[in-house]
Amino acid sequence: MGKHKPIWLVLVSLVFINPAWAEMRLNLTEGATAVSKEVYDLHMLVLYICTAIGVVVFGAMFWSIAFHRKSKGVKPADFHESTKVEILWTTIPIVILIGMAVPATHTLIAMEDNTNSDVTIQITGSQWKWHYKYFDQDIEYYSVLSTPREQYQNQQETTVEKGINYLLEVDKPLVIPANKKVRFLITSDDVIHSWWVPAFAVKQDANPGFINEAWTNVDEPGVYRGQCAELCGKDHGFMPIVVEVKSVADYEVWLEEQKQLIVKAAEAEKASLSDSMSMPELMQLGETTYLAHCAACHQPSGLGLAPVFPALKGSPMATTGSITDHIDIVVNGKAGTAMQSYRKQLSLKEIAAVVTYERNAWGNDTGELVQSANVKVVSGDEQ
Amino acid sequence: MTANTLNDTNEASVHDSTTELGHDEHHDHKMTGLKRWLLTTNHKDIGTLYLWFAFIMFLTGGALAMVIRAELFQPGLQLVEPDFFNQLTTVHGLIMVFGAIMPAFTGFANWMLPMMVGAPDMALPRMNNWSFWILPFAFAILLSSFFMESGAPNFGWTFYAPLSTTYSNGSTAFFVFAVHIMGISSIMGAINVIVTIMNMRAPGMTYMKMPLFVWTFFITAYLLIAVMPVLAGVVTMLLTDTYFGTSFFDAAGGGDPVMFQHIFWFFGHPEVYIMILPAFGIISTIIPAFSRKRLFGYSSMVYATSSIAFLSFIVWAHHMFTTGMPLFGELFFMYCTMLIAVPTGVKVFNWVATMWRGALTFETPMLFSIAFVILFTIGGFSGLMLAMTPVDFQYHDTYFVVAHFHYVLVTGSLFSIYAGAYYWLPKWTGHMYSNTLSKWHFWCSLISVNLLFFPMHFLGLAGMPRRIPDYALQFADFNKWVSIGGFAFGLSQLIFLAVVIKCIRGGEKAPAKPWDGAIGLEWTVASPAPYHTFSTPPPQKDIDNADQHEH
C-alpha cells in the first residue's frame, strides 16, 4: 500500500463524510419554458396514475399476504377465471391510457411546431465539443468543456477541489434572447451526439449528414446547463452545454460585442503574421493550447491511445518529418481518421505554438520554431 | 408422490442409441467425466451446462459492473480511463443480455420442457449439444478482446453506427463474430424448442392443456427465430461498413445512421420480450403452487402473452424518439407502446387474483415471485412513463432508462430465474436447498437491489445522462448509495453460489413433489429426475392432473 491509505478506510469514511456538494433535485425540473412546464405536468400526471394503480394492485397483494396465509388456517378458494373481470381490467386500463394519450399528443404537437422562429442557430456536435453558428449573423464558435483537467483526472490522489459547475461549464456558452422563439438546426460532424438542455425540455440527436430541428422560447434570462445525451466515444461525459439566456436588449449588445471580437481577432491574426515569438513564449502558449485541445486524444504525455490516437512523442510527424506536413495535419485534419481540422478552432498564433510545442516537448527536442506566418503559408488565404 | 413406475431408473438403457452421440446398442452405461459433458445430448445435462454457464457469465458481467460502480462511487476519474469505462459498460450489457439471461432461460427450457410435455428429450438432441458448446467459444472471443491492443467493444451494447463503424476502436470484427455465434446458438435453441413442443407433446396433451410455462417458452422461441436473423443482418452490415467499404450507415456514401437504429431496434425490442416472457412462465408456475390455487385466467394469460409478442414488433422506434422522427411516427409508436401495458397489466392482475383468497406459504421460490410481481410492475410503470414521447425527451439516455431496464431485467428476469432455480433445485439435485441460506440470499438481494436501482430514477430525473464515467457534483450522493447497493448486491449473489453447491453435494432428501401445491408432469418423476424420463409417454390421468387449465 505504501503511501496510499487503506482502501477500506477511505471507502468507509466517504460513506459518512458529506462535503457541501450541491443538493440534487429529486424530481424532473419544471424548466424555464412553457413547453417544459407542460412536459413536467405530463410527467406528474403519469406518475400519479402509476402510483394510484400501484397502491391498488400492491395493496391487494399485501392484503393477500397478510390474510390469505395457510398458517392462518384458511382454505384456498376455488375460482380460477372470470370473463367479466378480465374484460373489466382490460377496458379500464385502456380508458386510463387514453386519458394519458390525449394530453401527451397535445404537448407533442406543440413541441414539433418549429415554424415562425425569431432566431435560428446551427448546432453541430463533434467529438467532444459543440459548435454554434448564428444563422443570420457571421458569428460562430466552438464551445468546449472548461473544467480544468486536474479537477477530474483523479487517478493520483489530488487535493484540487471541484468547482461548483464541475463538468457543466464551457469556455463560450451559447447565448440566446429570452422570450423569443429560437430554432435550432442540429447536426454532427462525426458520430451521433445529442443536444439536451433539461430546462428547455429539448433533446434532439445530432446525426451526421442530416439536420434535426428543435425550438425553445425561454421565459427567464439565466444560465441553463445540459449535457450530450448519446454515447459518442470516450469523452461523451465531457461535452456539456451551457446556454446563457439574455434579455433581448442584452442579447443585441452581446451580438455587437461578438462582431467586434471577430474583427479584433481578424486584426490580431493579421498582426501575428509579423510575429517572431521566442521559444519559451511558443512553448508556454503551445502547452496550454495542447492541453486544452489536443490532450484529450493525444494525452498530456504525448503518448496517445493506441491504436486510435497516435503518439506524438517520438513520432516521425513531430520529429523528423517536414514542418509543413505537421502544420498541414493540424490545420486541415486527416480524412478517414478522427483527426479534425483545427483551422477554425485555433488562431494562427495558437497553431504555431502548438506545433512548436509538439516538436519540442517530451524529448522530441527538434529545436524548431514555427511562427504564425509559417502557418499562414499552409492555411492559405481563407480561414 | 411416488415415481412413475413406467419410467427408467438412473441407469441409461440400451435403446437410447438414437439420442446419444455415436454410441451403438452395446453401450449400456452413461458416459462419465469430461467426455460426458462435452458430448452429451441429454436435455438435463445440457440444461445443467446452460445454467452453470449463465451463472458464471452473470458473475463475470457483475464483476464488470462492480468496477463501473467503483468508478462512479465518487465524482472524478479515480480508477479507469473513460475509454475503458465505455468498454466496461458495453461488455457488461452484452454479457448480461446474451451470456446470462438468455442462456439461463435456455437452461430452464432444456431441463423442464421435455418433462413438462411428457417427452423423452428435446426434438434435436445433437443440435442441442452444439447450441450450447458454441456459446463459451463466442464469449471467449468477446472477452479476449479486452486483452487486445484495440480493447474491447466500447460503443455500448446497442452499438450505434457510425461510432461502431467508421469511428470504432478496431474491436468491431471480434464483436460481430461473437454476436453471430451467439445468434446461431439462440436460433438453433429456438428451433429445438418449437419442434419439441409442436411434435413431441405426449398424446392427450393438447395445446390448451400445456402448462403456461411451456406456452411462454413456445412464444419466446418464435420471437427468437423471427428477430435473431435480423440482428445477424445488421451486424453483417456493420462489418461490411467498417471493413468492406459499404455505406449502409454512412451519410457520405448515401447511407443513414438512423437506419441502423431502425434495424437494430426491430430486433432489439422483441429481444427484451424474449428476456421477459419466460420469466412470466416461471412466475405463472410458482405463484399457483404456493397459493394452492389454480392460475387465474389461464386462457387470457395465453392470449395476453401472444398479444405482447405480437405488439413487440410494432413498437421499436420508442427507443428513437429523439432521432428526429416525424410527428405521426412518434404518435404511432407512443400509442402502440402504451398499448402493451394492457396485456402486461392483465398478467399482473391475474397473478394477484391467483394469490387472492389462496392459502399462501412463503418458501423462497414464492418470495422471489412476489418480489418479481411488485418490482417488475414498478419497472413497467417507468416503462409507461418512457412511452410518453414528450416526457421521453427528458428521460431518454438518462439514468431513468437505466433504472427502468434494470428493474425489469434484474428484479424481473433475474428474480424469476432465482425463483425457478429454488423451485426446481430439489428436482434437479434430489436435495432440498438450505432454507436459511436461501432466505439470506433473498433478503440481502431484495434490499440491496432496491438500494442499487431505485435511486437511479431520481438521478435520471435530476438530469444525469447514462454511459458517463464522471458526473456533476449534485449527483454525487445518490451515486454513492447506488454504488454501495451495487457492492452489496454483488456480494449477495455469492450466497446463491453457496446454496447451489451445498445443495448439489447434499441436504435433506427431496421427495418427488416437495411442494404440496405444485402441479406438473415433472413432479410425477423421482427427485433427482432420472437421467431419462418419459421414454414411454405419461398416462392421460397424469396429463390431466398437470393441466393448469382444467385441473
Place this chain on the structure above:
Amino acid sequence: MTDKAQTDTNTAKPHNKTVKKLLFVVLSMFGFGFALVPLYDIFCDITGLNGKTNTSAVNYQANGIDTSRLIKVQFITRNAQGVPWKFEPILNEINVHPGEMKVVSFYAKNNAQHDIIGQAVPSVSPGMAANYFHKIECFCFTQQPLKAAEEVEMGLQFYVDLALPKDINTLTLSYTLYDITAKSS
C-alpha cells in the same frame, strides 16, 4: 423396448418437416433484415421522412406558380470533420413562391495542399418538406473534385412543389460536405 425405436422413426419425419419450415422462417427474416435497407429508402422516398431529397435530377413539373404563398428557403452548410474547404452558400436565405424555379449558388474552395474530392450530402428540415423540395440541378448529385487551392461556384436549381403543406412556410436545406477522396480511388 422396440416401441421407442418405432416412435423415433415416426417422429423423425414430422421433425424434419417442422425444422425445414422454421429454417425457412430464419432465412426469410435474415433476408428481411437486408430488405429493410431498400424498404427504408423507399419508405423515406414516398413519405419524404428523414429529410431525404432527390439525389438525381428531376424535371420541372409544376403547373404554374402560387403567388399567394411565400416560402422561406434557408441554406446552411457544414464541413464534416473539418474537411479543409471553404464551403458556404452565397445567399443563406431566399423567398420563393411554390412552383417558382430558382437558382442559387454555393462557393467552394479547397484550402488544402492536396487535391480532394468532395461530396455534398443534402438534408432538409422539416422532414415533411423534403418530399416537396425538388432539385432540378444540384452539385450534390455528383462528386466535386477540387485541386489544391482551386475554387468554384456551384449551382443549385430547384423549385418548391405547389402541394407543400399549408403549415410549412420555412424550410432549411443543409449540405454536409464529406471528403471521399479515399473512397473513390
